[in-house]
Amino acid sequence: GAVVSQHPSWVICKSGTSVKIECRSLDFQATTMFWYRQFPKQSLMLMATSNEGSKATYEQGVEKDKFLINHASLTLSTLTVTSAHPEDSSFYICSARDPGLAGRNNEQFFGPGTRLTVL
């Protein structure tokens, strides 16, 4: 199946700093990427939908000025957590969708996740 990578796989940063997480589709073009967040022992919650070449759509309660999403190419979306605080510590997972591959099952391909720890 198609492969999605995330970088870094884990990051530890000080409170107040910004962290950028990359999500790449390695062998297909992802017109849409989704960013999810997962707190410990909880489920995945959709944060935002990222469409190539346009502004991201954020879910209710997700601050767009804090979680900056850029989807400048068909293979790369980035999530920047600005002025990170300990409560932003979480597991961030992206998924990518290529309409040409998705078919009627809307197949999406998930990255391995990035664990962010803010001290």
Place this chain on the structure above:
Amino acid sequence: SQQGEEDPQALSIQEGENATMNCSYKTSINNLQWYRQNSGRGLVHLILIRSNEREKHSGRLRVTLDTSKKSSSLLITASRAADTASYFCATDAKGGRRALTFGSGTRLQVQP
């Protein structure tokens, strides 16, 4: 998006026993998918069932879907210690942005 519910939240069984997890959701769907997640790791796609299907099998996995009750179940037969993980259902809602809505998850522990 509103999350679905899964029960039980946690399940502990002996190796060789069957494990059943249930999922309820809120909206009309195109399909429902089950994923597995080992602790602190990424998601592994297990099986997808379309809204017009009622049952699907894949190896030791059996999934049912009841769209009238908006519910699904995942049965793992002859469980193994390696099946220990969290299991999530995820729905692809009709008319939605095509993002998946995940259930609350079931933590399965299979004792050797």
